[in-house]
Amino acid sequence: MTGLGAAFFPLIFFLALLFALLWIIGKFSERLIGRLQHRTQRKIFYIYAVLLLTFAFIYEWVPKETEAVIHKEETLEQFKSDVLDGEIIPLKTWSLPTTERRLVVLDVTIMYGSAEVFIKEKEAQDSRVDIAYYPKLIIGGLDLSTDAAPPDVHLEGAALHVTPPEQTPDVYYSIFQKEHVVSQFTGESWMTEDSAQSTHDILVVTVPAGMTVTAESAAFLNEN
Amino acid sequence: MSLTDVSFPATVKKQFFYKWNSFSSLFLSLMVIQLLGGLLSVNPSGGMGYGALSVNVNIEVYSAGAVIMLTCVWAWFFGFLMTGPSWHEDDFTFVSNRLSSHTANLLFLCAAAVSGGVTAFLWTFLLKVIHMKSDEIIIATGTQFLEEPFEFVMGVTAAFLYVFLSGLTGYTAGQLWRHHKLILFAMLAGVALAAFRLSFNVLEWGYTFYFSESSFWLFIGKIILSSFVLTSIALLATKKTEVRI
Numbered sequence: 001m002t003g004l005g006a007a008f009f010p011l012i013f014f015l016a017l018l019f020a021l022l023w024i025i026g027k028f029s030e031r032l033i034g035r036l037q038h039r040t041q042r043k044i045f046y047i048y049a050v051l052l053l054t055f056a057f058i059y060e061w062v063p064k065e066t067e068a069v070i071h072k073e074e075t076l077e078q079f080k081s082d083v084l085d086g087e088i089i090p091l092k093t094w095s096l097p098t099t100e101r102r103l104v105v106l107d108v109t110i111m112y113g114s115a116e117v118f119i120k121e122k123e124a125q126d127s128r129v130d131i132a133y134y135p136k137l138i139i140g141g142l143d144l145s146t147d148a149a150p151p152d153v154h155l156e157g158a159a160l161h162v163t164p165p166e167q168t169p170d171v172y173y174s175i176f177q178k179e180h181v182v183s184q185f186t187g188e189s190w191m192t193e194d195s196a197q198s199t200h201d202i203l204v205v206t207v208p209a210g211m212t213v214t215a216e217s218a219a220f221l222n223e224n
Numbered sequence: 225m226s227l228t229d230v231s232f233p234a235t236v237k238k239q240f241f242y243k244w245n246s247f248s249s250l251f252l253s254l255m256v257i258q259l260l261g262g263l264l265s266v267n268p269s270g271g272m273g274y275g276a277l278s279v280n281v282n283i284e285v286y287s288a289g290a291v292i293m294l295t296c297v298w299a300w301f302f303g304f305l306m307t308g309p310s311w312h313e314d315d316f317t318f319v320s321n322r323l324s325s326h327t328a329n330l331l332f333l334c335a336a337a338v339s340g341g342v343t344a345f346l347w348t349f350l351l352k353v354i355h356m357k358s359d360e361i362i363i364a365t366g367t368q369f370l371e372e373p374f375e376f377v378m379g380v381t382a383a384f385l386y387v388f389l390s391g392l393t394g395y396t397a398g399q400l401w402r403h404h405k406l407i408l409f410a411m412l413a414g415v416a417l418a419a420f421r422l423s424f425n426v427l428e429w430g431y432t433f434y435f436s437e438s439s440f441w442l443f444i445g446k447i448i449l450s451s452f453v454l455t456s457i458a459l460l461a462t463k464k465t466e467v468r469i
Contacts, residue, residue, distance in 0.1 A: 018297055021260075038245055038246065038248040038249075044252060044255070045252060045255060049339070052347065052349070052350055055346070055350040056346050056350075059349040059352050062353075135278060139281055144281060149278045149279060151278070165278065168275075170280045171279055171280065172282050172283075173284070174268070174284045174285075174286055174355055176286050176352055177269075177285055177287045180289055181345065181378075181386065182375050182379040185438060185439070186375065
């Protein structure tokens with residue numbers, strides 16, 4: 001069978017199946033629906049249409065929390081800048097006591113590979129290392145950042161370990177695609193190559209004044 | 225010769241309402257077809273799983289596309305059935321001509337397409353409400369009337385136009401089948417020949433021409449143009465069927 005023939009075969013098969021189905025429905029209609037008076041038949045259809053319209057109103061008026069997960073267009077640079085400007089609330093924070101005067105940040109790259117670490121120095125020497133975790137998880141145009149499980153963060157002497165969480169949560173989402181009769185003109189598609197998936201995490205480590213910090217790759221914010 | 229003086233619009237109106245009152249069962253069959261499409265759409269049409277170190281995401285994608293598609297198929301068969309002997313005979317109940325009969329048929333097809341298109345589009349809301357009841361499911365996208373009224377109107381109009389075009393295709397095919405089988409076979413053979421010999425895939429062309437059209441107004445223009453061509457073919461096919469034999 002040629003490629004074209006192969007392409008036509010499922011269509012022919014589908015149409016044949018559909019034809020058979022419609023024939024059965026037609027026979028069913030004749031036997032059952034046909035006995036009803038025309039006026040009754042029309043009434044049933046009107047009730048059906050009104051019911052559908054009612055569901056449309058129900059959907060419109062019921063409050064939905066779903067809008068929050070729709071990813072707004074935002075570049076990675078914007079996300080970083082918002083994090084550093086304090087415009088985003090961290091998903092989780094840790095405040096770990098330390099007696100050390102130095103800090104070695106370890107294992108962060110194991111976490112996701114794309115995690116970025118920013119080191120900030122406090123003005124006070126309060127013997128505490130503060131860590132803030134900001135995830136950015138975009139899948140198919142949905143911002144699922146709040147679903148991300150925070151990493152396990154702990155201090156062992158001067159070593160700050162950032163490791164993946166022991167338990168990974170399962171999250172279930174259902175997406176209603178914009179109907180083709182709409183998306184055809186708006187150009188929106190649920191899954192595009194750009195919006196398929198992207199993960200980026202930021203850890204902001206705030207250390208006491210005067211602490212020496214060593215990290216594989218980190219940006220020091222207070223450096224002159 | 226009839227002594228009754230009847231105007232063209234009055235005849236069309238009479239024929240239209242006669243059809244509207246007599247063929248109500250077709251709307252019930254539309255209901256059955258849409259219920260079937262709705263049942264198919266309760267299951268996800270696609271999905272993906274994404275595993276990260278921080279989260280495992282399972283996404284199921286839903287769409288009411290099956291309802292709209294089955295409505296189009298219904299419209300095609302509906303249009304085809306409109307050319308059947310019983311419909312044809314009913315036209316002779318009134319003092320009419322072929323033009324008034326065609327106009328009434330097209331108006332009835334239009335009314336059926338409005339009913340089919342609107343109800344098919346409204347199914348998207350019903351499906352969303354069904355899924356809203358489930359706790360673990362979150363609905364993320366989709367057209368909403370209050371937020372995007374133009375999108376809503378656009379969706380309903382496009383659904384109606386698709387259903388209407390499908391019905392009109394069935395109607396024209398039915399007229400050709402009834403009066404000029406040879407021409408219909410010749411047209412089908414031409415399409416098949418173009419597909420196999422010239423590698424012209426009519427389905428791909430149709431998809432690009434209608435389904436990939438991103439301009440709403442151009443899409444309307446294409447449907448109007450196609451409707452004009454199809455109606456002309458249907459009119460030409462029934463040119464010499466003015467009287468009952």
